[in-house]
Amino acid sequence: MNPQISRPVFVLGCPRSGTTLLQQMLHSHRRIAFPSETRFVHTAYEARHRFGDLERAANRRALAEWITRGGDTKFRVLELDAEEVIEEIVHGPPTLGSALAIVFRAYARRHGKPRWGDKRPSYFRRVRMLRRMFPDAQFVHLVRDGRDAVSSLMRMPWFDGDIYAAALTWREAVDTGKRLGPRLGPGTFYELRYEDLVADPEHELRRLCIFLDEEYDPEMTKAYRHARRTVPSARRWHLRTHEEPNSRHVGAWRDRLRGPEADLVEHVLASRLLDHGYALSGAARPSAAELARFHRIAAHRWRSRHAHAVLDRLVQSREPNPVVSLLRGPVSVPDRLDES
Known part of the structure; x- marks a missing residue:
């Protein structure tokens, strides 16, 4: 462990993949x-x-x-x-x-x-922006079974998309992770699975700490204590952070997705699910109309992302100042650490 390490850490992933749990675990680290x-x-x-x-x-x-x-x-x-x-x-x-x-x-x-991080699932779409401002940052991508992530996302009161949008969001997140891994390298980008994290938190967090160049802190597995103080009960969708890590909701998609929805999600995500070690259930092939609609929406989203990227390059060319952070080194902290 290097006591002078001060690289920012950004957690990203498809919404409803456990990023809040991971954020609580990282905050429970003493540094x-x-x-x-x-x-x-x-x-x-x-x-x-x-x-x-x-x-x-x-x-x-x-x-x-x-x-x-x-x-x-x-x-x-x-x-x-x-x-x-x-x-x-x-x-x-x-x-x-x-x-x-x-x-x-x-x-x-x-x-x-002495060190800080930030979490937002949609950061998977904004890594270029983050690297412009924080070129020394490290990125942690949390992946969850796409069927569980989609079925959970569809139950959220703040999600205004449909099953197609939810499935595409997961697909975009894991595709971005696949590109970022080799592009950023093993010292900058790290990927782990939600299912592994909740099944064996200490093992997975030890591995994560090696990537972060930090000593493992056992308090990370007790993050639920911090969550009970800081995650409001009104945010019902985050109440599982109040519990010890567990696998109780792994595979919940089988009860949450109706037959045609389950068939569609598994079919359009199949190759990526297998790439990340998730077994397929043998779902039926969706109808041609369902698949055609999915691919139309996917094409529209691709065009929208491409147009936004072009516009961002134009805006970037007109910036009055550099955007990169000029602050370096660890945060100066008192000798006695606040454990809150």
Whole structure:
């Protein structure tokens, strides 16, 4: 373990793949601070032109005000003093990545930890953005059986898609992971399965800590204690984080997906399920109409992603400042660590 390691850590994966559980486990490590979803990293990046030249202190203040008080962010979940963070950003390096890093470093400092991370399932679509701002970051991709992820996603009150959108989201996530592995290399990208994590948490977390260049911390397997204090009971879809890790819901898709839905999901995800070690159930082939609709939606989503990538390159060419974080080194923390 290198005590000077300070690389940011980003957790990503298809929604309903256990990323909140993993976030809680990582936050329980004595050296890593991992907040609940903040939702201001990607929105700040998309809004970066709004703040103009960050060499100007007034523009850095406008950015800091937006991060800490904007309606599109969840800064409040960090429980930080907004005024202190604003002043630190104003007096910090003039780049977007630096401003965001200042917020996360303040959170890590509050918890007495030298390293920080962030979790958002949709980060699998935004790795290029994250690497632009944090080129030394490490990425952890959590994969869950696509049938379980899809069946769980369909039950969420905040998910407004259909079975086709849910299946495509899982497919996009695992396809992205397959590309990122060789592109980023074993020191930057790590993939693990949800089923393995809940079946043998200590084994999987030890392996993850080797990737992170950290000593294993046994408190990681007791993350449910932290979750009971920080994950509200109103978020019913995250209540399993209040329990010790278990495999009780592995394979729940068999009860949750109706026959035609199960057939469709298994068929269109079959090769990828096998690639990740998931056995097929021998589902029937969906109708030609069902498959045609799935592929039409897939083509539309591909065109939309391609158009967004082209637009982002255009926007990038007009940036007034670099976006890369200029902050380096571990967070300065007091001798006595806060175990909260």
